[in-house]
Amino acid sequence: MSKIRDLDEKIGIDVKDLYILERLSASSSLSCVSLSSIAKELGITRQSVHERVKRLCGEGFVENIGRCYVLTEKGRARLRFIKKVEPEYAELILRHFNIYGRSLEEFLKNDAKRDYALYFIIGSFLAYFLARITWISLMSFSEKGVEKILEELWNKELKKMTKAVIYTATIIEEKGRDALKTFVDALQGIAIFNATILEASTKKYSESSQK
CATH class of the missing domain: 1.20.58 (Methane Monooxygenase Hydroxylase; Chain G, domain 1)
Structure with missing residues (x-):
């Protein structure tokens, strides 16, 4: 998580989007990660997190399964890349x-x-x-x-x-x-x-x- 946070100052990548991807990587149709908890951790509103998640869905990084948001293969690949380099x-x-x-x-x-x-x-x-x-x-x-x-x-x-x-x-x-x-x-x-x-x-x- 610290590496994800370090991106903000070093290269200007949207650190909040990456943090959301990291948190949603633990989400599944059987065990949802709460958007409210992500909002609290990031210090922003739930509505802001929801808007970001909707955009990430549109970009193909996240998908909605039932009441849960989970990463797609594209989202997992992007997160692996960022964390590996x-x-x-x-x-x-x-x-x-x-x-x-x-x-x-x-x-x-x-x-x-x-x-x-x-x-x-x-x-x-x-x-x-x-x-x-x-x-x-x-x-x-x-x-x-x-x-x-x-x-x-x-x-x-x-x-x-x-x-x-x-x-x-x-x-x-x-x-x-x-x-x-x-x-x-x-x-x-x-x-x-x-x-x-x-x-x-x-x-x-x-x-x-x-x-």
Whole structure:
């Protein structure tokens, strides 16, 4: 529960919705979880909880069985994913699925689509790496400036994205190892490519400054 609550400040995911999903995961047609109790725990009105549950029903995460609200398979898959991945990387991975219309639930359940989805995410990250670092290589001719910008880029963006790739591969366990190796090999290639550009850029800057 503490991990769910941590999401609010770290990545801006609606923590109340996730808390409701977590509580309803214990609900069944034989043993209902009271919406009033959820409202009391969250410090909001029962009407507010009811409206959220209705919306979650419309999104396919919750269904109504008799007098009880229970999670669908889609809801359980989403909750498993959020609880399995470190909060600060969950939103980054989810965003890549949402942008390209990929189904997170299918990714978690279908082995063939898992592999495709993982390579798709890694490909997106690598394209971003290449575009960002190449741009910096071409725009920054001072060796000191390059080091400063690359350090800032790593700390603010690339470090988080690299961890997101690793966590994504971890979800797939053994199936993610080959994909992770591909990711690392590609990064090495990008590093060599950009080192060449940096060297040429620095040389060009040095020559122009001596004129």
